[in-house]
Amino acid sequence: MTQSNSKVSPVIAYRKGFYYELKAGKRYLWCSCGRSATQPFCDGSHVGTSFQPVAFKAERDEDVIFCGCKHTGTPPFCDGAHSNLPGGYRTDDPDSADNRSVRSVPAGDSPIVQLDGQCYVFSTSRAPLVPRGAMSHCVVVSPALGALFQSQFYAEVAQGVSPVISADGRHTVLFVSEGDGEVEISGRRFPVSARTGVYIHPSEAYRVHNTAATALKFFISNGPGSEDLVWLEDMPLGFDAQYPHRDASVDPSQRHKMAERYYQMLVNREHGSMVVTQFIGNIPLSKAEPHRHLYEEAMIVLNGAGVVWTERTKTIVRAGDVLFLPRKQLHSVQCTTPGGFDVVGVIYPGDNPSINY
Ligand code: FES
Incomplete structure (x- = not known):
């Protein structure tokens, strides 16, 4: 029948x-x-x-x-x-017999803790920053560090205005982690505050205005990746008005549920970002079952603490750390903070962070 x-x-x-x-x-x-x-x-x-x-x-x-x-x-x-x-969505017992045999890799003086393969955790708090005018920055993810698709940089802008940075033909996405100010994109200014994402078209340039006495801290992601930022003497005009909506803020009504976890898209195709996708997510007190993605990912830990696991290694992560995950890398993120923690992921290629195998 x-x-x-x-x-x-x-x-x-x-x-x-x-x-x-x-x-x-x-x-x-x-x-x-x-x-x-x-x-x-x-x-x-x-x-x-x-x-x-x-x-x-x-x-x-x-x-x-x-x-x-x-x-x-x-x-x-x-x-x-x-x-x-x-x-x-299954969780995993961090105290299982298999998991107890996973080697713990302690942090040393280097900002990088190397895990299996090309996977690593980068600590922005241990990284020396290179000053340029009111801004200082470091390289977090780059082709030289093993990335195939994207780069990431961490930057701080003191009171004042940063130098002008060219997108240099790359889709560029910013994430403000602390502070308030404005991001100027090829002559057009957008107010930003902590947890704002911003999209910059490949043909444009940008700089950050900070009127506060405290530093404005932010991450810069681009794809295809570059070894470093490209500086300009002057701000060019030529804002791409085809994509007028450039900033994205946290909005609980836009959350996608993923079992006990959730995420919200910040910057994606709707902003004109065709290859780099940025989302903010929440991980409760738990360890996910190990899994893989087909995209490359740089994941910023925004608060709390946890443990990142790969096949044979694990290491502690805290606010300000970035996990670099190559495509197909077996991994699991464990949150050890009772109230859970928040992360920001930038993925490429792909636009759906819930696809895994
Ligand atoms: S066996 Fe043919 S559709 Fe499932």
């Missing part, structure tokens, strides 16, 4: 996405019913139900994550829906 999709849910075949390497020109038949024994592909087990497999042809060689829970809104690919299914 044929079943109705409006009444029958698909079987949850797997509570995460399936990583797969597509081959250009090849055809695939994704299982939508969840009954196939050859996941994520159809084996004909849907016969007799109202479910049908989803056929598609790969246009290029590409790494993808197929939906395993069969509840995605973007079939056949994962959209993170599994996190909100009952039991979907």
